[in-house]
Amino acid sequence: MKARQIEKIGIPRGKLAKLAKWLASEARQSGLDTKTVWATLEAIVADPAAHRDDPHFAPLAKALDQRQRAVANVERGHIARSEPAPWKQWGTDIDAQAIEQVRNACELPISVRAALMPDAHLGYGLPIGGVLATDNAVIPYAVGVDIACRVKISVLDIPPAKLDNQPERFRSAIKHETRFGIGAQFKGCRRQHDVMDEDWSITRLTGQLKDKAWSQLGTSGSGNHFVEFGTLNVDQMNELNLEPGEYLALLSHSGSRGTGAEVCRYYSTVARNLHPELPKHLQHLAWLTLDSAEGREYWAAMNLMGRYAAANHALIHRHIAEHLGAQVLADVENHHNFAWKETHDGREVIVHRKGATPAGKGVLGIIPGSMAGACYVVRGKGSEEALQSSAHGAGRVMSRTQAKKTYKWPQIRDYLKQHHVELVSAGLDEAPFVYRDIDQVMAAQKDLVEPIARFFPRLVKMAPAGERAED
Numbered sequence: 001m002k003a004r005q006i007e008k009i010g011i012p013r014g015k016l017a018k019l020a021k022w023l024a025s026e027a028r029q030s031g032l033d034t035k036t037v038w039a040t041l042e043a044i045v046a047d048p049a050a051h052r053d054d055p056h057f058a059p060l061a062k063a064l065d066q067r068q069r070a071v072a073n074v075e076r077g078h079i080a081r082s083e084p085a086p087w088k089q090w091g092t093d094i095d096a097q098a099i100e101q102v103r104n105a106c107e108l109p110i111s112v113r114a115a116l117m118p119d120a121h122l123g124y125g126l127p128i129g130g131v132l133a134t135d136n137a138v139i140p141y142a143v144g145v146d147i148a149c150r151v152k153i154s155v156l157d158i159p160p161a162k163l164d165n166q167p168e169r170f171r172s173a174i175k176h177e178t179r180f181g182i183g184a185q186f187k188g189c190r191r192q193h194d195v196m197d198e199d200w201s202i203t204r205l206t207g208q209l210k211d212k213a214w215s216q217l218g219t220s221g222s223g224n225h226f227v228e229f230g231t232l233n234v235d236q237m238n239e240l241n242l243e244p245g246e247y248l249a250l251l252s253h254s255g256s257r258g259t260g261a262e263v264c265r266y267y268s269t270v271a272r273n274l275h276p277e278l279p280k281h282l283q284h285l286a287w288l289t290l291d292s293a294e295g296r297e298y299w300a301a302m303n304l305m306g307r308y309a310a311a312n313h314a315l316i317h318r319h320i321a322e323h324l325g326a327q328v329l330a331d332v333e334n335h336h337n338f339a340w341k342e343t344h345d346g347r348e349v350i351v352h353r354k355g356a357t358p359a360g361k362g363v364l365g366i367i368p369g370s371m372a373g374a375c376y377v378v379r380g381k382g383s384e385e386a387l388q389s390s391a392h393g394a395g396r397v398m399s400r401t402q403a404k405k406t407y408k409w410p411q412i413r414d415y416l417k418q419h420h421v422e423l424v425s426a427g428l429d430e431a432p433f434v435y436r437d438i439d440q441v442m443a444a445q446k447d448l449v450e451p452i453a454r455f456f457p458r459l460v461k462m463a464p465a466g467e468r469a470e471d
Contacts, residue, residue: 102120149337178320253368378449379450380449
């Protein structure tokens with residue numbers, strides 16, 4: 001089969017022609033005769049979407065289908081809205097670039113409404129702390145690289161004084177029951193969870209990534225991901241069903257590890273290839289419609305990453321509690337970096353919360369500060385103006401590069417000592433000073449959430465210095 005013959009039936013030279021040639025060779029080896037192969041190729045060129053599930057030529061059909069739609073989008077061109085979708089901002093200490101990013105998102109033809117949380121800062125496409133409702137479309141970079149990044153707190157039946165009396169006991173529990181950093185995994189003793197019994201072949205990519213995901217199951221990430229012990233102060237009876245008082249608690253923050261990052265990058269590339277008509281400032285906001293095969297694939301993969309991220313936290317908390325011989329008295333957890341199908345303004349929309357916490361009326365969530373700042377367990381107030389969302393943390397005010405140039409360890413250690421925090425490991429780029437004051441963030445969103453308990457870090461472990469962080 002020659003390149004000229006392949007080009008003659010409508011398959012362009014280059015990667016697509018090479019793919020067609022290779023698939024044709026494989027099909028013949030599996031028993032298809034040459035006449036059938038040619039007929040199938042001609043049918044795929046005529047209507048690639050109809051052959052996306054072809055047992056021999058599915059990769060070619062998908063590639064041609066995406067190419068045809070991309071060409072159609074270019075021919076139509078980017079049609080600017082007559083006016084942007086409406087949006088509202090909480091807090092005033094937000095950098096201009098983050099504000100510009102949410103304004104850009106409101107230019108998309110699929111955008112319905114947006115909100116900017118008081119911890120917002122610059123991200124890829126949508127700012128971290130950005131909330132965006134769209135019409136029947138999902139934007140991979142508006143979900144984020146670390147799909148379903150999550151926070152979980154467990155209240156344990158161990159007296160808080162044990163943190164001071166037996167610190168090595170708690171350091172050992174973290175050290176033995178999770179791993180930190182890029183590529184971190186349990187070697188030779190993989191964790192077990194029902195999530196690995198699910199159908200990971202729901203997309204070709206997740207099927208390929210299943211083994212990697214399993215090797216990292218129960219581990220923590222890099223950058224601002226952490227596992228820490230501290231004290232939880234409960235002032236009055238609430239949904240936690242705990243008597244007022246001080247409790248020892250375990251808090252963790254991480255997501256879907258390297259698997260989620262690969263899912264994001266792959267489908268972000270697919271989305272951008274489908275929308276070459278977008279101007280440069282909107283390219284990272286390329287979308288996938290949920291009516292398309294790519295959109296359905298991403299949606300399935302995203303939700304699997306949500307269950308996988310939840311499994312990671314479940315294992316970290318379960319194994320640490322067992323290591324300590326402790327019982328869990330109460331727990332709370334929530335995703336961010338995710339998209340949900342919700343009803344707002346009387347219509348179903350896709351709500352992206354990139355670094356934002358779900359805050360529907362009565363919904364419990366967690367909003368951490370820095371390694372030396374308070375973390376709040378909150379009850380959502382269901383603000384429709386904010387698309388039932390709130391901040392997901394204190395929010396960075398300094399880049400990682402600048403933080404490394406600005407601060408030195410002696411300064412950080414003195415500050416942590418003053419706040420009675422023991423730091424097991426972390427990078428300079430996670431110094432407490434690179435974050436906003438969490439109390440100011442909470443004050444800026446009093447109409448979005450109500451605090452029901454406060455957690456104060458006492459023993460903190462993050463990925464050691466030198467580990468790359470991901471958005």
